[in-house]
Amino acid sequence: MVMASAGVNNMPAGPSAGAEGSDPAAECRLRRRRRLALLRHVTSTSAGSDESAAVAAAAGSEEKVQTTTPTSESSEEEPEGASAAAAAAAINVASATTSLPSDAGTAAAVWPVAFGSVALAGRLREMEDTVSLHPSFCVWADGSPMHFFAVFDGHGGPHVAALCREQMHSILATELAAAAAAQGHGDEEGSWRAALSRSFARVDALAPESCACGRAAAGCACPLSSGQRGAIVGSTAVVALLVRDRLVVANCGDSRAVLCRGAHAVPLSEDQKPDRPDERARIEAMGGRVMFINGARVRGILAMSRALGHKLLKPEVICEPEITITTRSDDDECLILASDGLWDVISNKVACDVARQCLEDGSPTRARTAESGEAGPSSSGAPVAQQPEPRCYRAAALLARLALGRESSDNISVVVIDLKARG
Structure with missing residues (x-):
């Protein structure tokens, strides 16, 4: 699961990234866009998969770490509410497999x-x-x-x-x-x-x-x-x-x-x-x-x-x-x-x-x-x-x-x- 997250961060930047390679703020925005795209993809298409939930949780945690570094243009590229909603969705997916038995499912409860x-x-x-x-x-x-x-x-x-x-x-x-x-x-x-x-x-x-x-x-x-x-x-x-x-x-x-x-x-x-x-x-x-x-x-x-x-x-x-x-x-x-x-x-x-x-x-x-x-x-x-x-x-x-x-x-x-x- 960590390997998947690392692979995302190491993906080739492509021509557009090369053009902005000298601008640290532009590189940061590009990495944030990719992680957010992966996060939204995982939470929307693979909510039932434990592996996908783990990837989403990992991406969400990296997102939280990155946002501690202030940038003047981050609010224009990524609305804060959308990021929080996606991160919350990832946390819900990741924790679904560890919840205690509920009264509705006592037949299969442990x-x-x-x-x-x-x-x-x-x-x-x-x-x-x-x-x-x-x-x-x-x-x-x-x-x-x-x-x-x-x-x-x-x-x-x-x-x-x-x-x-x-x-x-x-x-x-x-x-x-x-x-x-x-x-x-x-x-x-x-x-x-x-x-x-x-x-x-x-x-x-x-x-x-x-x-x-x-x-x-x-x-x-x-x-x-x-x-x-x-x-x-x-x-x-x-x-x-x-x-x-x-x-x-x-x-x-x-x-x-x-x-x-x-x-x-x-x-x-x-x-x-x-x-x-x-x-x-x-x-x-x-x-x-x-x-x-x-x-x-x-x-x-x-x-x-x-x-x-x-x-x-x-x-x-x-x-x-x-x-x-x-x-x-x-x-x-x-x-x-x-x-x-x-x-x-x-x-x-x-x-x-x-x-x-x-x-x-x-x-x-x-x-x-x-x-x-x-x-x-x-x-x-x-x-x-x-x-x-x-x-x-x-x-x-x-x-x-x-x-x-x-x-x-x-x-x-x-x-x-x-x-x-x-x-």
Whole structure:
């Protein structure tokens, strides 16, 4: 593209140019006429060509440089308005291929995904939280890849959280495959909701037999099987599915998903606490009680109204997730999934501001990541990292350290999913 521009500047001047060769102002005007003619030709006949757009942009930039040298006759040969209009047209053509997806073309849009996570025991002796990261873990009916990210906050032991980490994505992949086969041209959002609800129910049924290694076997002989296991063990679950331009979030418990959209923090889940009016009404309708012992608790034991496991507290504590489906936009910066060890001490807005600033402050280029083989395009053309990326890990680590600095007394697990194609 530079060669084309250089070739234009080095074209033979012809007889008329030779006559004016001794006049610098005349030579300048002649060069300006040729560049302007090329610029107008490119923008009028080759707007759809990337190569022509590049030539036009190069010519426009040279035009801008040349006009910084004042000449007494330039205004007579080239109207300023015409030059500005042509340059603006060239810029529009050159930038057309780099614009972000628009709402009008979501079918062919590219939706990038990168991720990183941190899980800390914090000030507790035992680590009961787990995270699960599975990009491209299954494919939907139309061939679109689906990405799975989740945080599980165990209670009474790590058994159910470990079970969720090892089994939830596999069970969900099976349910989604069945839903895709049966869906046809029906309601795909309804199919996603049904598959998530069935997956949570299946994991909940396995919870009483779970081992801390993540297996669902009553007779597990691994070294971890000797730990505590019983009817009071359970876990929260916040699961995010990313498919095309949709963010599907299923929440059971008080872990949380927050979307950073521009400068705003948009919660995609609502904490299920026993003192939430609708949850309290449901618990009491089932004959249960909400007691206030160091906060609202079901039967004075559990500080959340929904969870996986906790067989002793059924039917008041249920495993049915609340599901939201959100359409992605060009303003979306990142999605944060975290356990209550983060959200108890950090607001949604502060978490989004910290994560967004950390992601913007610099990261390895995608070209370097692609050369190392850590990332590859999905079947829809969207760049999807297959391994955690450093910038997302740093954002998650910074949030966890901030929670520790604010004296969080719980395990802290954070997943940061970058929704921008950052260079």
